[in-house]
Amino acid sequence: NAGVTQTPKFRILKIGQSMTLQCAQDMNHNYMYWYRQDPGMGLKLIYYSVGAGITDKGEVPNGYNVSRSTTEDFPLRLELAAPSQTSVYFCASFSGQGHEQYFGPGTRLTVT
Amino acid sequence: QKEVEQNSGPLSVPEGAIASLNCTYSDRGSQSFFWYRQYSGKSPELIMSIYSNGDKEDGRFTAQLNKASQYVSLLIRDSQPSDSATYLCAVKGTAGNKLTFGGGTRVLVKP
Numbered sequence: 001n002a003g004v005t006q007t008p009k010f011r012i013l014k015i016g017q018s019m020t021l022q023c024a025q026d027m028n029h030n031y032m033y034w035y036r037q038d039p040g041m042g043l044k045l046i047y048y049s050v051g052a053g054i055t056d057k058g059e060v061p062n063g064y065n066v067s068r069s070t071t072e073d074f075p076l077r078l079e080l081a082a083p084s085q086t087s088v089y090f091c092a093s094f095s096g097q098g099h100e101q102y103f104g105p106g107t108r109l110t111v112t
Numbered sequence: 113q114k115e116v117e118q119n120s121g122p123l124s125v126p127e128g129a130i131a132s133l134n135c136t137y138s139d140r141g142s143q144s145f146f147w148y149r150q151y152s153g154k155s156p157e158l159i160m161s162i163y164s165n166g167d168k169e170d171g172r173f174t175a176q177l178n179k180a181s182q183y184v185s186l187l188i189r190d191s192q193p194s195d196s197a198t199y200l201c202a203v204k205g206t207a208g209n210k211l212t213f214g215g216g217t218r219v220l221v222k223p
Contacts, residue, residue: 033210035213040120040215040216041215041216043213045212050209090155094209099144099146099161100158101211103155103157105154
């Protein structure tokens with residue numbers, strides 16, 4: 001199993017550009033999450049999904065959108081990128097049982 | 113706003129000593145508590161979970177929970193340089209399978 005995979009690993013965007021961060025998991029987990037982590041800070045929940053076709057906002061959803069058309073994939077869309085979105089983005093998944101969220105390796109995004 | 117608070121550190125500990133990390137949370141209804149370790153440039157990894165008041169030991173790690181005081185702690189015994197990392201406290205609140213993370217405590221273990 002590859003676990004949780006994220007692409008790209010690094011990206012530099014100009015202000016106003018758009019992009020999609022990809023996240024996929026092969027563990028058949030129902031729950032998937034997107035977090036952002038600013039330097040020296042904890043993780044903030046952006047959006048999450050409890051299953052295909054169901055998404056909901058987290059703590060910091062402004063400037064982002066998500067979709068969940070399949071169990072495996074949970075892409076995060078940034079529209080009109082702003083410098084405040086410079087951060088490391090982590091995707092995670094959870095089976096709904098037990099206690100562990102599995103994290104992907106992260107995407108480091110810089111908006112200039 | 114449900115909050116989880118940690119001292120940002122750095123917590124400097126001599127090799128072989130005990131590192132003590134603290135975390136407080138605001139959602140009194142929280143039931144599940146987790147400690148994640150995050151090495152620089154890497155993703156978080158779960159090292160401990162605790163659900164009941166008292167202590168839970170796993171190897172060199174001990175998690176302590178006091179729900180009345182809304183306080184959870186992590187002890188690292190016989191600290192090793194490889195324990196140098198940021199430790200994130202996470203709390204699962206009453207609204208679904210979502211975690212709220214603290215800001216993390218950076219631990220430095222000096223040989």
